[in-house]
Amino acid sequence: MIRTVQTTPFDDQKPGTSGLRKKVPVFQQPNYVENFIQSVFDSLDGYRGKTLAIGGDGRFLNREVIGIAIRMAAANGFGKVIVGKGGILSTPAASNIIRKYGCFGGIILSASHNPGGPHEDFGIKYNIGNGGPAPEKITDAIFARSKAIREYRIADIGPLDLDRIGTTRAGDMAVEVIDPVTDYAALMETLFDFEAIRAMFKGGFRMAFDAMHAVTGPYAKEILENRLGAPAGTARNFVPREDFGGHHPDPNLVHARELYDEMMAPGAPDFGAASDGDGDRNLIIGRGIFVTPSDSLAVLAANAHLAPGYRAELKGIARSMPTSAAADRVAAKLKIGMYETPTGWKFFGNLLDAGMATICGEESAGTGSDHVREKDGLWAVLLWLNILAVRKESAKDIVTKHWAEFGQNYYSRHDYEAVETDKANALIDELRGRFATLPGQKIGALTVAAADEFAYHDPVDGSVSKNQGTRVLFEGGSRVVFRLSGTGTSGATLRVYIEKYEPDPAQHGRDPQAALAELIAAADAIAGIRRHTGRDAPTVIT
Numbered sequence: 001m002i003r004t005v006q007t008t009p010f011d012d013q014k015p016g017t018s019g020l021r022k023k024v025p026v027f028q029q030p031n032y033v034e035n036f037i038q039s040v041f042d043s044l045d046g047y048r049g050k051t052l053a054i055g056g057d058g059r060f061l062n063r064e065v066i067g068i069a070i071r072m073a074a075a076n077g078f079g080k081v082i083v084g085k086g087g088i089l090s091t092p093a094a095s096n097i098i099r100k101y102g103c104f105g106g107i108i109l110s111a112s113h114n115p116g117g118p119h120e121d122f123g124i125k126y127n128i129g130n131g132g133p134a135p136e137k138i139t140d141a142i143f144a145r146s147k148a149i150r151e152y153r154i155a156d157i158g159p160l161d162l163d164r165i166g167t168t169r170a171g172d173m174a175v176e177v178i179d180p181v182t183d184y185a186a187l188m189e190t191l192f193d194f195e196a197i198r199a200m201f202k203g204g205f206r207m208a209f210d211a212m213h214a215v216t217g218p219y220a221k222e223i224l225e226n227r228l229g230a231p232a233g234t235a236r237n238f239v240p241r242e243d244f245g246g247h248h249p250d251p252n253l254v255h256a257r258e259l260y261d262e263m264m265a266p267g268a269p270d271f272g273a274a275s276d277g278d279g280d281r282n283l284i285i286g287r288g289i290f291v292t293p294s295d296s297l298a299v300l301a302a303n304a305h306l307a308p309g310y311r312a313e314l315k316g317i318a319r320s321m322p323t324s325a326a327a328d329r330v331a332a333k334l335k336i337g338m339y340e341t342p343t344g345w346k347f348f349g350n351l352l353d354a355g356m357a358t359i360c361g362e363e364s365a366g367t368g369s370d371h372v373r374e375k376d377g378l379w380a381v382l383l384w385l386n387i388l389a390v391r392k393e394s395a396k397d398i399v400t401k402h403w404a405e406f407g408q409n410y411y412s413r414h415d416y417e418a419v420e421t422d423k424a425n426a427l428i429d430e431l432r433g434r435f436a437t438l439p440g441q442k443i444g445a446l447t448v449a450a451a452d453e454f455a456y457h458d459p460v461d462g463s464v465s466k467n468q469g470t471r472v473l474f475e476g477g478s479r480v481v482f483r484l485s486g487t488g489t490s491g492a493t494l495r496v497y498i499e500k501y502e503p504d505p506a507q508h509g510r511d512p513q514a515a516l517a518e519l520i521a522a523a524d525a526i527a528g529i530r531r532h533t534g535r536d537a538p539t540v541i542t
């Protein structure tokens, strides 16, 4: 039986950088989830009888919301839903399912690297038929609808068994429960030289992969240990938990500190890696070297031809604006297109669909390719393994040689989390007001060359996205970028991205904070970070 339920709108359902992310108690308000999902369906055309993929990263509230999504999909006329067993699908695996099975779209439940649990974070995201996050045109429509919604539709169906693989019916709709790992693992086998990686493990190569008690655990166990023959124990913290074991499933130098310390200590494994809550981010640490996501993108692009799936010339490389320009130098050498997009994986979708880019990446620990339309944590790890297996050199040697050839883009991001929203806005507004007067100003030894707000003109569909980050560019090519995060759930997070290009190999491999000290001081002098936020130091430095 289909019920139409009267409701009143919420005014805070604006999707951010990657879907709607809020604290769990916000989602637990009566009708909150239903309103948002109905607003998604109301913003789409032509889905009757079609298939919807549904899955999430297994965090607290995952099962309940999956049940609601299935019942609402049935009531709204979808012909079928494909759901990961136990309600689990990593974000890249969900993207693959949407593409492989020709789904109309998908609903992905995740708050990514944010913590999980009854008082932590949850999220809902809609992905379109290409497997990628909905573009702004759709997320804007969802938000507009969420402010006007008066009713939603939901089917009263009996209990759903999400733990048994197979197809059942929910009213007129088929519910197919699939193994979350099988299709993804099969896709990885088509892209990488599993033989070569297997031989490397057989030869004694040691790796530590921290799944951070998040969704990648079962994927890593199956692919690294079962299929590639890495010793048992290579995948750690591989049992997904609703609260990620009480940790932030954020693969960075703060939350994956143990792995970092191990990789820097004597007797470290050859290679260390980690992934986040929903499996789309990656952390790469070679023995004795942390590889920044921006450098990782550049190294992967320069060496991708060593993997079977990327033997043909890359079509182009894309990166988000705050990501360092390291990959630009690779694109220039390969004589292929280089695209600079706003932050948010959704902006890569058009470039990938149009065949203009093959590999994309972001400073926020995301790398991926045209194999799906999400960033893909394990994919990045496997491409690294493939490169290591073919080149038979250490990650440190590979990165050091890369710098020697292309120069090093020193890079760091300073995050000021949970800043009062008014204060963060005031900082950005003040900065905007100084665009005209900043050029020519000297700060220490640095001279400002230009200051502006990044706007993106999508070369495929002509859409324009404004206000995508404030840039201060210095003479000589260094820069500082200021941006407010679109994924936080408390107050505002100010992100300060700092970058300096160093061509001289004698100056490579220094501590980035020391190498960037002058720019870090300039960032505060220009934006008044301390003055506005009252903070002496960033919350997180990556």
Ligand code: G16
Pocket: 017, 018, 111, 112, 113, 280, 281, 320, 343, 344, 345, 346, 362, 364, 366, 484, 485, 486, 487, 488, 495
């Ligand atoms: C999301 C987006 C990424 C973005 C990141 C950080 O990642 O998919 O494209 O770079 O957020 O965004 P912000 O700087 O606005 O917080 P994830 O892994 O959180 O889904």
